Amino acid sequence: MTRDQVRQAILNIISDIAPDEDLGAIKDEEKLRDQFDLDSMDFLDIVMELRKRFNLEVPEKDYQELVSMASSVEYLFPRLKDDELVS
Amino acid sequence: MAKDWLKGIKSAYDTIVIGSGLAGLTAANKLAKLGYKVLILEHHYNLGGLATWFKRKGGHILDISLHGFPTGMIKTCRKYWTQEIADSIVRLKNIRFDNPQFSFWTNFDKNDFTRLMKDRFGIVKETIDDFFQTVRAMNFYDDLSMTTRELFEKFFPGRTDVHRLLMEPITYANGSTLDDPAITYGIVFANFMDKGVYTFKGGTNELIKKMKKELLKNGVDIRTHCMVERVVVNDKTVQGVEVQGRMIPAKTVLSNSNILSTIHKLTGDEHFTPEFLDEVKKVRLNDSSCQVYMGLKRGEKIDNVGDLLFTSQEKEFSSASLLEPETTSRTFSFYYPETRPGLNMYSIVASTNARFKDWAHLTRQEYEKKKKLLIDRTLDALEKYVPDVRKKIDHLEASTPVTFKRYTAHPNGVSFGTKFEGLSISKDLPKQIAGLFHAGSVGIIMSGWLGAANYGVIVSNEVDKFLHAVSQPQPELETVSV
Ligand SMILES: Cc1cc2nc3c(=O)[nH]c(=O)nc-3n(C[C@H](O)[C@H](O)[C@H](O)COP(=O)(O)OP(=O)(O)OC[C@H]3O[C@@H](n4cnc5c(N)ncnc54)[C@H](O)[C@@H]3O)c2cc1C
Numbered sequence: 001m002t003r004d005q006v007r008q009a010i011l012n013i014i015s016d017i018a019p020d021e022d023l024g025a026i027k028d029e030e031k032l033r034d035q036f037d038l039d040s041m042d043f044l045d046i047v048m049e050l051r052k053r054f055n056l057e058v059p060e061k062d063y064q065e066l067v068s069m070a071s072s073v074e075y076l077f078p079r080l081k082d083d084e085l086v087s
Numbered sequence: 088m089a090k091d092w093l094k095g096i097k098s099a100y101d102t103i104v105i106g107s108g109l110a111g112l113t114a115a116n117k118l119a120k121l122g123y124k125v126l127i128l129e130h131h132y133n134l135g136g137l138a139t140w141f142k143r144k145g146g147h148i149l150d151i152s153l154h155g156f157p158t159g160m161i162k163t164c165r166k167y168w169t170q171e172i173a174d175s176i177v178r179l180k181n182i183r184f185d186n187p188q189f190s191f192w193t194n195f196d197k198n199d200f201t202r203l204m205k206d207r208f209g210i211v212k213e214t215i216d217d218f219f220q221t222v223r224a225m226n227f228y229d230d231l232s233m234t235t236r237e238l239f240e241k242f243f244p245g246r247t248d249v250h251r252l253l254m255e256p257i258t259y260a261n262g263s264t265l266d267d268p269a270i271t272y273g274i275v276f277a278n279f280m281d282k283g284v285y286t287f288k289g290g291t292n293e294l295i296k297k298m299k300k301e302l303l304k305n306g307v308d309i310r311t312h313c314m315v316e317r318v319v320v321n322d323k324t325v326q327g328v329e330v331q332g333r334m335i336p337a338k339t340v341l342s343n344s345n346i347l348s349t350i351h352k353l354t355g356d357e358h359f360t361p362e363f364l365d366e367v368k369k370v371r372l373n374d375s376s377c378q379v380y381m382g383l384k385r386g387e388k389i390d391n392v393g394d395l396l397f398t399s400q401e402k403e404f405s406s407a408s409l410l411e412p413e414t415t416s417r418t419f420s421f422y423y424p425e426t427r428p429g430l431n432m433y434s435i436v437a438s439t440n441a442r443f444k445d446w447a448h449l450t451r452q453e454y455e456k457k458k459k460l461l462i463d464r465t466l467d468a469l470e471k472y473v474p475d476v477r478k479k480i481d482h483l484e485a486s487t488p489v490t491f492k493r494y495t496a497h498p499n500g501v502s503f504g505t506k507f508e509g510l511s512i513s514k515d516l517p518k519q520i521a522g523l524f525h526a527g528s529v530g531i532i533m534s535g536w537l538g539a540a541n542y543g544v545i546v547s548n549e550v551d552k553f554l555h556a557v558s559q560p561q562p563e564l565e566t567v568s569v
Contacts, residue, residue: 017166039159041541045166048548051555052121 006077013049028069092312099336100126105315108136110526111343113543119305130314140291147382147482150291154420155284156536179284183393188248196283218242225273235272236265251404262373262503264406271531290427318354325522339522345497373503375488377441379465382482383433392472412445437465443488443499458485504528
């Protein structure tokens with residue numbers, strides 16, 4: 001996957017978890033929590049989806065890497081670059 | 088021959104869930120949606136655990152734990168159940184307090200609490216805002232040494248009336264006291280007294296029916312009347328469960344039974360390390376409940392006297408006096424015809440917190456007498472709000488901690504699991520025995536409908552992680568180029 005595809009994959013996951021949020025206006029550098037109504041259960045869902053979709057395990061100590069879109073891409077890109085983009 | 092309640096089950100499962108409380112059901116559903124083979128074993132004939140109801144002659148349906156839950160349940164139901172279930176959740180607007188210190192109605196949200204504390208109790212706005220902000224910001228990793236009592240004293244010194252307003256509903260909601268860690272209060276308070284109280288339109292029976300349908304759709308096998316006797320462990324690893332003389336193999340077992348029963352009774356102390364068992368010894372069970380169920384005669388009506396009424400004759404709030412068998416502190420839940428559209432019936436349920444030991448060691452006669460007294464006192468208290476209520480009722484019965492124990496198999500009939508320390512024991516269980524998980528009311532914050540359901544999801548993430556890891560082909564040893 002390219003960086004853009006990783007970003008898109010994350011967007012897909014968030015839009016499934018929070019269908020009512022308008023993700024079009026997302027600011028990559030800002031905390032996801034400050035922009036959308038996401039709580040700790042939503043972040044857990046993101047972790048579960050990453051495991052399901054990409055066979056990727058995010059250990060609990062790394063959860064904080066998912067705080068913003070930019071940091072998520074930074075963290076996930078090296079781990080996903082050999083994957084194909086699905087859904 | 089006795090009926091074979093296990094008929095038709097598969098020869099082995101990815102996960103066997105012991106118990107069908109909201110934590111067990113939600114975990115089962117999540118795991119099934121992830122593609123695992125899941126079996127639920129429940130000893131009762133209904134699913135739901137404490138989220139339950141019963142039917143009685145005269146068309147009565149009586150709910151046990153549908154007094155109210157926080158708004159978060161809507162999202163939880165949408166994400167882990169269905170949109171349809173989430174859409175049946177509606178807000179209760181008429182919450183009422185009546186005690187010697189204050190008496191008013193509130194819609195139980197932050198704005199209204201702020202208004203009341205300002206106008207009724209004369210607290211300055213800044214202090215109220217500061218309090219709300221502080222409790223909202225509390226989280227799991229905070230200092231545990233501060234108690235709720237200290238938290239209240241810090242913001243509202245000497246104001247026992249304010250303490251009562253803030254504490255009483257939470258005590259009923261999860262059995263916590265002024266002496267529990269303030270963070271347990273903070274987390275629950277932020278959920279509850281922020282955006283109001285909600286209920287399920289259609290009643291508990293409708294909710295559980297919809298959940299069952301969804302579980303079956305997702306391929307979960309469900310067997311009721313099945314009391315699991317033992318979790319089978321070999322070499323520190325789960326093998327399956329024993330039930331009705333049969334061993335059912337499973338890669339993981341998720342127990343929704345009480346955490347202490349899971350360890351001592353279902354698994355057996357011999358499988359745990361002494362250090363772990365020392366920690367387990369420190370776990371305190373939470374309290375139980377008494378309830379009085381009142382069904383109004385078909386055709387009888389009552390005015391709207393509130394959806395939820397917190398009433399007491401005690402001069403001040405005290406966690407201990409709430410538990411006394413003679414307590415005058417109770418909540419009334421009023422169920423109007425809107426609760427179950429189409430049924431056109433009214434019912435009232437009174438709840439008090441209670442201790443098992445006050446009910447457990449009585450003779451049959453003493454027990455019945457004490458129950459009758461409980462009913463009488465409850466009706467006396469209710470007369471004030473619903474005049475002539477005795478004449479309107481045609482069904483009356485009570486439950487006690489002994490009843491709760493019988494139906495849930497929980498030690499001491501606990502309503503709200505354990506105190507705070509139970510949570511880390513629950514979380515550490517898989518470190519003791521590979522493949523053994525626990526989800527269910529623990530640690531105060533993981534109890535209540537929302538807490539239990541969310542904890543079910545949190546633990547299914549751990550189960551998924553475990554199953555995922557064991558199903559991965561073991562990589563051949565190879566040299567890694569860096
Ligand atoms: C009187 C009362 C009022 C309440 N009111 C509210 C309220 O208004 N709002 C709210 O949010 N919460 C309320 N609660 C709390 C809430 O009901 C519980 O916290 C929640 O339902 C607990 O869910 P759970 O998953 O922990 O399991 P439980 O509901 O405790 O279920 C556990 C299940 O496991 C089964 N089980 C145990 N051992 C075995 C075994 N060996 N084999 C097979 N099955 C087994 C039991 O039969 C039971 O079905 C109330 C509780 C009580 C008692």
